[in-house]
Amino acid sequence: MEKSEVNVGLLGWGTVGKSVSKILLSQRKNILKKSGVNLNLTKVAKRTMPVEGQDVDLPNNCLTTDPSEVVNGSGIDVVVELIGGVDTAFDLVTQAIENGKHVVTANKALLAERGAELFQLANQKGVFLGFEASTAGGIPIIKALRESFSGNQIQSMHGIINGTCNYILTQMHEQMTSFNVALASAQEKGYAEADPTLDIEGIDAAHKLSILSSLAYSTYLPFDKIYVEGITKITDKEIQYAKEFGYVIKLLAIAKMTDSGIEARVHPSLIPERSILANVSDAFNGVYLVGDAVGPTLFYGQGAGGMPTASAVVADIIEAGQTAVGGLVNLKTGGWTKEESSEVEISSIAEVKTRYYMRLVVRDQPSVLAEIGQVLGDCQISIAAVTQKDSQACDTVSLVIITHKALEKNMDLAREKLSKLEVVEDDFTVIRIEELDFDNT
Amino acid sequence: MEKSEVNVGLLGWGTVGKSVSKILLSQRKNILKKSGVNLNLTKVAKRTMPVEGQDVDLPNNCLTTDPSEVVNGSGIDVVVELIGGVDTAFDLVTQAIENGKHVVTANKALLAERGAELFQLANQKGVFLGFEASTAGGIPIIKALRESFSGNQIQSMHGIINGTCNYILTQMHEQMTSFNVALASAQEKGYAEADPTLDIEGIDAAHKLSILSSLAYSTYLPFDKIYVEGITKITDKEIQYAKEFGYVIKLLAIAKMTDSGIEARVHPSLIPERSILANVSDAFNGVYLVGDAVGPTLFYGQGAGGMPTASAVVADIIEAGQTAVGGLVNLKTGGWTKEESSEVEISSIAEVKTRYYMRLVVRDQPSVLAEIGQVLGDCQISIAAVTQKDSQACDTVSLVIITHKALEKNMDLAREKLSKLEVVEDDFTVIRIEELDFDNT
Numbered sequence: 001m002e003k004s005e006v007n008v009g010l011l012g013w014g015t016v017g018k019s020v021s022k023i024l025l026s027q028r029k030n031i032l033k034k035s036g037v038n039l040n041l042t043k044v045a046k047r048t049m050p051v052e053g054q055d056v057d058l059p060n061n062c063l064t065t066d067p068s069e070v071v072n073g074s075g076i077d078v079v080v081e082l083i084g085g086v087d088t089a090f091d092l093v094t095q096a097i098e099n100g101k102h103v104v105t106a107n108k109a110l111l112a113e114r115g116a117e118l119f120q121l122a123n124q125k126g127v128f129l130g131f132e133a134s135t136a137g138g139i140p141i142i143k144a145l146r147e148s149f150s151g152n153q154i155q156s157m158h159g160i161i162n163g164t165c166n167y168i169l170t171q172m173h174e175q176m177t178s179f180n181v182a183l184a185s186a187q188e189k190g191y192a193e194a195d196p197t198l199d200i201e202g203i204d205a206a207h208k209l210s211i212l213s214s215l216a217y218s219t220y221l222p223f224d225k226i227y228v229e230g231i232t233k234i235t236d237k238e239i240q241y242a243k244e245f246g247y248v249i250k251l252l253a254i255a256k257m258t259d260s261g262i263e264a265r266v267h268p269s270l271i272p273e274r275s276i277l278a279n280v281s282d283a284f285n286g287v288y289l290v291g292d293a294v295g296p297t298l299f300y301g302q303g304a305g306g307m308p309t310a311s312a313v314v315a316d317i318i319e320a321g322q323t324a325v326g327g328l329v330n331l332k333t334g335g336w337t338k339e340e341s342s343e344v345e346i347s348s349i350a351e352v353k354t355r356y357y358m359r360l361v362v363r364d365q366p367s368v369l370a371e372i373g374q375v376l377g378d379c380q381i382s383i384a385a386v387t388q389k390d391s392q393a394c395d396t397v398s399l400v401i402i403t404h405k406a407l408e409k410n411m412d413l414a415r416e417k418l419s420k421l422e423v424v425e426d427d428f429t430v431i432r433i434e435e436l437d438f439d440n441t
Numbered sequence: 442m443e444k445s446e447v448n449v450g451l452l453g454w455g456t457v458g459k460s461v462s463k464i465l466l467s468q469r470k471n472i473l474k475k476s477g478v479n480l481n482l483t484k485v486a487k488r489t490m491p492v493e494g495q496d497v498d499l500p501n502n503c504l505t506t507d508p509s510e511v512v513n514g515s516g517i518d519v520v521v522e523l524i525g526g527v528d529t530a531f532d533l534v535t536q537a538i539e540n541g542k543h544v545v546t547a548n549k550a551l552l553a554e555r556g557a558e559l560f561q562l563a564n565q566k567g568v569f570l571g572f573e574a575s576t577a578g579g580i581p582i583i584k585a586l587r588e589s590f591s592g593n594q595i596q597s598m599h600g601i602i603n604g605t606c607n608y609i610l611t612q613m614h615e616q617m618t619s620f621n622v623a624l625a626s627a628q629e630k631g632y633a634e635a636d637p638t639l640d641i642e643g644i645d646a647a648h649k650l651s652i653l654s655s656l657a658y659s660t661y662l663p664f665d666k667i668y669v670e671g672i673t674k675i676t677d678k679e680i681q682y683a684k685e686f687g688y689v690i691k692l693l694a695i696a697k698m699t700d701s702g703i704e705a706r707v708h709p710s711l712i713p714e715r716s717i718l719a720n721v722s723d724a725f726n727g728v729y730l731v732g733d734a735v736g737p738t739l740f741y742g743q744g745a746g747g748m749p750t751a752s753a754v755v756a757d758i759i760e761a762g763q764t765a766v767g768g769l770v771n772l773k774t775g776g777w778t779k780e781e782s783s784e785v786e787i788s789s790i791a792e793v794k795t796r797y798y799m800r801l802v803v804r805d806q807p808s809v810l811a812e813i814g815q816v817l818g819d820c821q822i823s824i825a826a827v828t829q830k831d832s833q834a835c836d837t838v839s840l841v842i843i844t845h846k847a848l849e850k851n852m853d854l855a856r857e858k859l860s861k862l863e864v865v866e867d868d869f870t871v872i873r874i875e876e877l878d879f880d881n882t
Contacts, residue, residue: 023592023734033659034591132589138735140581140589148573148581150475151464151755158875218474219785227790237830238870241841242798245826252875261786263793270798270874276741277877279717286739288877293464294579294752297742298727300717301735311734314592344660345702349668352704357683357711389682400682429679433711434599434693436718436729 004036006321009043009070011092012082013063016106016133017044019310020080021058024317031314037321045070071096077324078317081105090114097121097129102320106133106313112207112223115214128323130316135208136161136285138308139301140315144289145215152291154216156256158271161208163283163303164192164199165231165251169268170281172239173248179234191283201230202266205253212287213255213264221255221264229267242270248278350409355384355433358401360418361426368423372399375421379414381406396425402433445477447762450484450511452533453523454504457547457574458485460751461521462499465758472755478762486511512537519761521754522546531555538562538570543761547574547754553648553664556655569764571757576649577602577726579749580742581756585730586656593732595657597697599712602649604724604744605633605640606672606692610709611722613680614689620675632724642671643707646694653728654696654705662696662705670708683711689719791850796825796874799842801859802867809864813840816862820855822847837866843874 008024010017024031024041032038041059045067050056056063064070071079071092079096081089081103089110094117096103103122105111111118111134122129132142136159145154160166164186171182183200186192198204206226213221231251242249247270256263271278276298280286285303290296302308362368369386376383382404389398411430418424449465451458465472465482473479482500486508491497497504505511512520512533520537522530522544530551537544544563546552552559552575563570573583577600586595601607605627612623624641627633639645647667654662672692683690688711697704712719717739721727726744731737743749803809810827817824823845830839852871859865 019734027592027594030594030659031591034587138732139738140585143584143589144581146475147760148584148756149752150472150759151468151752153468153471158877217785218471221787225787233870234872235870237839238798238800238872241800241828241830242872244828245798245841245843247798247874249872254875258788260792261788263788265790265793268872270872271877275877276717276720279720291579291752293460293748293755295743295746295749297580297740299738299740301738305736307734308736311590311592311732314734315589318591319588344658346660346662346666347699347702347704349706351701352706357679357686357688359679359682385686387682387685389678398678398682400686402686429674429676431675431679431683431690431709431711433688434695436599436712436716 004032004038004325005040006037006077006324007040007042007075008078008080008317008321009045009073009076010041010080010082011045011067011070012084013044013046014082015306016309016313017082019306020082020313023310023314025057031318035318035322037318037325039317039321042076043070043073067092071101072099076101078102078104078320080313080317081107081110082313084109086110086113090118093118094121097125097127100125100127102128102324104130104313104316104320106131106309108134108207108211112210115211116220128320130320131211132316133309133312135211136287136299137301137303137305138311139285139287139299139303140312141212141287141299142215143315144299145212149289149291149294152293154255154257155290155292157212157216157254157287157289158277159205159209159212159253159285159287160250160277160280161253161285161287161303162199162202162205162251163285164196165202165205166280166285167191167283168200169231169234169239169249169251172234172236173243176236176240178236179232200232202228202251205251206266209253209255209264209266212253213262216255217257217262219262221262225264227265227267231268234268243273245270246273247271248273250278350407350412352408353405354408355405355435356403356411357431357433358403358428360399360401360424360428361396362399363423363425364395364397365423369399371421371423372418375417376403376414379406379410379417381410381414445473445479445766446481447478447518447765448481448483448516449519449521449758449762450486450514450517451482451521451523452486452508452511453525454485454487455523456747457750457754458523460747461523461754464751464755466498472759476759476763478759478766480758480762483517484511484514508533512542513540517542518765519543519545519758521758522548522551523754525550527551527554531559534559535562538566538568541566541568543569543765545571545754545757545761547572547750549575549648549652553651556652557661569761571761572652573757574750574753576652577728577740578742578744578746579752580726580728580740580744581753582653582728582740583656584756585740586653590730590732590735593734595696595698596731596733598653598657598695598728598730599718600646600650600653600694600726600728601691601718601721602694602726602728602744603640603643603646603692604726605637606643606646607721607726608632608724609641610672610675610680610690610692613675613677614684617677617681619677620673641673643669643692646692647707650694650696650705650707653694654703657696658698658703660703662703666705668706668708672709675709684714687714688712689714691719791848791853793849794846795849796846796876797844797852798872798874799844799869801840801842801865801869802837803840804864804866805836805838806864810840812862812864813859816858817844817855820851820858822851822855
């Protein structure tokens with residue numbers, strides 16, 4: 001086996017496991033290029049074998065029902081624990097570490113309850129234990145705390161780290177619905193379990209805060225030292241009155257360094273609606289972290305779901321793999337040097353397709369909009385909205401136009417044609433629009 | 442020298458250099474604990490020696506005017522280039538790498554113009570070349586792209602990565618001032634240079650986009666392939682009309698993967714005011730990144746300034762140091778295991794001091810506010826605002842009170858006393874307020 005080859009075994013093949021295997025299989029070349037490790041998905045242990053005819057999309061002989069083939073398999077370098085729960089997961093992870101395997105887990109309950117034992121064993125055995133996916137899904141907040149902010153004293157963290165609660169509170173705020181209606185909506189959308197206790201009572205957030213604050217303050221801050229209060233007592237009245245005072249109600253996981261020690265608490269809070277954290281809505285997560293050097297920062301993204309969680313799991317698998325093969329740090333520049341560079345086309349600005357804002361100063365006469373609309377139409381540009389504004393000069397007006405998506409080269413043509421129209425008085429302004437609609441970019 | 446000891450030499454001792462030395466000297470113990478490396482600040486090369494009596498706060502014999510003592514010094518493990526400019530910096534960095542030293546730089550012009558050569562040499566020599574501070578200051582976006590999102594195809598990036606332009610556009614949007622007035626204000630606050638061309642013409646943002654998009658797409662995307670348009674043509678009219686349509690104007694650095702190739706462009710854009718990126722205001726930076734697995738994410742923080750930049754430089758120094766001593770990955774859990782845990786007090790919730798929102802249902806009679814105010818005053822709680830709301834029952838009203846900061850234990854006492862008042866009809870609601878005012882937390 002070449003030095004860059006790393007064999008990966010998964011324990012568990014639910015939503016996250018399937019997403020992890022999908023990424024490992026489809027992104028193998030890109031991952032090799034970016035990180036210098038060649039990840040082979042070698043074994044996947046699941047509770048039962050798939051029924052005949054079921055599409056599994058895994059390499060041959062990859063599936064097993066025996067987890068010991070993963071944790072004891074002689075060829076496996078990295079074990080990925082995705083079965084959840086505490087006891088069985090603990091036994092399997094312990095066995096893998098004892099065997100000298102690097103381990104990646106997304107299991108926050110395992111860490112919150114038995115993390116200290118696992119990290120101690122991992123340190124003894126000199127293996128990597130990754131847990132980026134355990135908190136805030138795809139948001140790399142663990143890496144930020146473990147690495148990026150190591151030169152900082154963390155002054156405070158305010159986390160929206162339970163997507164269920166954030167969805168419920170956002171619904172209550174935006175739709176002015178009651179707690180129960182919002183909870184039902186969360187359940188319908190799959191954001192809340194049939195028994196939502198762990199989420200709405202703040203326990204899930206407190207588990208995650210235990211992990212984040214332990215890292216931030218280099219001190220073991222167990223779950224049972226965290227003050228916890230859920231969102232079940234928040235009524236639509238509270239939401240409404242808070243709004244009138246300029247506040248939004250969020251379930252916050254808070255850790256702060258104060259003169260009298262570390263505060264660690266989870267409870268609903270009013271926060272100013274103008275703060276960037278107040279804009280973390282729906283099922284999204286956000287961690288607002290203030291360091292003495294870096295100042296205030298926000299990390300925002302999806303805190304749950306198969307693919308976002310798998311994104312974090314795969315990052316840890318790569319780091320475990322780099323540890324396994326050793327000394328690949330310089331390859332992390334992947335793509336920067338010309339030799340490594342991919343053959344990818346770089347588009348000309350002429351081929352860019354966006355919506356546009358246009359402002360034209362035109363003569364105030366009846367035909368003008370028709371003439372302009374004609375030119376735009378000839379150039380394949382259609383108008384989404386238009387308003388007329390008074391200009392300084394009394395015989396001219398400003399037209400402000402928002403277009404639908406159009407090609408830049410068509411807009412260039414339109415500008416040229418419009419500038420030749422007699423009714424267009426002045427040079428005009430064109431600014432591109434980015435809708436930031438992530439399904440649509 | 443012990444295995445964990447790493448000697449660090451700085452080239453340049455301006456604003457960032459002084460902040461870096463301050464962190465290295467004051468946070469040495471914390472950094473050792475978090476990262477396993479013991480960073481010795483050994484040499485600092487600056488242009489001229491300080492005049493007698495000037496306070497330098499550096500170890501004895503640390504200062505020199507000869508940069509070769511840093512790049513050729515036999516004891517130096519990590520060289521930190523903070524002199525700026527391209528030619529001299531390139532020569533010194535090259536020499537350091539040739540000598541097998543790990544290098545950290547914050548110099549985006551150096552990378553944008555000669556990065557490919559430097560990375561090639563670093564790869565040959567097997568040394569770490571860190572550049573987190575080159576883009577977006579203290580925000581760990583380079584690490585996110587190099588490591589956290591390696592399993593993702595980056596679909597798009599929309600970056601507000603020039604603080605000067607963002608400050609100017611925010612002033613124009615919020616104060617409705619002209620471009621020139623906003624620019625003068627930026628210059629007065631130190632956010633803009635006397636000659637602001639590099640910033641306001643989008644060139645600085647394009648340098649940074651070259652770095653970000655090269656990493657995101659594993660392809661060398663040089664500055665001269667990026668379409669660049671600055672903000673000088675944006676008038677207060679555009680800001681106002683955009684606002685009327687529900688948009689904010691920002692200078693965006695955009696990279697997108699499309700069917701026809703990679704788009705890379707810097708120009709002013711309208712973005713929806715409800716988007717989280719629109720809330721990146723003043724001199725702050727924000728990068729909105731969408732990956733196929735992770736979905737949409739936002740990284741937000743200070744993109745410039747001595748301490749935020751130093752935060753990123755120090756993170757790279759630590760990583761370079763870990764590379765220098767090798768195999769310390771398992772120590773990154775610093776603080777998680779009980780043995781590593783710091784002796785830090787964990788505050789009781791009773792000692793927490795916050796503002797409070799309270800809602801009480803009370804009898805609608807004249808004395809009520811006086812009675813409640815008396816109780817709160819007796820408990821050292823002062824009222825910041827109060828409003829009266831009609832209740833369902835005709836002889837009661839709701840009082841909504843916002844307090845100044847008070848101790849939780851005093852609030853507990855107040856709750857107990859208030860519940861005994863005859864005028865207080867019902868159980869009442871108390872929710873904590875977090876102002877998220879980072880100078881004040």
